Amino acid sequence: MQPRRVLRVAASLAYPVVILCVWRWVSPRYVGALLFALLWLQRWAGTGALAASLRKLSRVDWTVAGVLSCASAAVVLTDSEQLMRLYPSLVNLGLLAVFGATLVKGPTMIEKFARISRPDPAPHIIRYTRRVTQIWCVFFAANTVFSVYTALNWSREAWSLYNGAVAYVLCGTLLIGEFAWRKCVMEPRAARQGIA
Template structure:
């Protein structure tokens, strides 16, 4: 049951821009606001230790403000807040190591070399730049027609994240290979 609920949450948040886009085009943003609050509260209450958990509060805040103020712009601001929140979380790990990417890397490779630690720190910085740019673009789309908001926040930003993730994976493997031959 826990896995089914987690799957529902992930699906909702991945499809969020499309759900919001549909609801706005049909004048039905109130139910999305309520759903965002409810799913945020349920995730907050059921989640274990997760470094990204503070972003759940953002879902509750945006959905709640949308309901209270009867203003759909709060729903469109959610991706901006997600990027800014991720930026803050990733950046804080640069000041209080291990860096976020090092934490992820150690899940697969617990005995990360010192050069691997340096590499993951640099990659965390790259993700911080990405989240800054993504938040800026997402904010610009809030003031654009809804279809631009949906296209960027529902497709383009995911593709960019995927490309960054894939590029980092390929470069990390190359970096590891070069460091093994130099040792």
């Protein structure tokens, strides 16, 4: 695995760990600084040099990155625990925007992933990836709302546990469920019907 990819994976995994560990830390300011650094580290490590990486960001990506940057900067400047608690809901809202934008102007997000292993997918695969992208949008919308609820009503420990662990277990469950559905239902059905 390339060092840059390892760095991106590490930065991605560090985000939930930071949120999960928040309940042990005193100052939201340090969390905000870490979140800001992780956000831009992921973008830099994703596709090469920072300039090249930034050129590949769409308008929606730029907007999401801008909102998250402003949110983390606001946490640093104000040392506000409430702003820090709302950050995960902004991440979910950003993912909803990024996935949702691909439904309007394709290819859909899941189709992009599918094209990595199958560059020229059949029409039924494109329809399926569109449905899966819609399911992810529903998940991100629901998780945004629930994350706001936890930020406003739960203790720091409970908020931290949900947004740093439980939400990722739910995300993983959806990912595994979709994979199992595709392998056990969709692909056998396509094979029986003689669809490539």
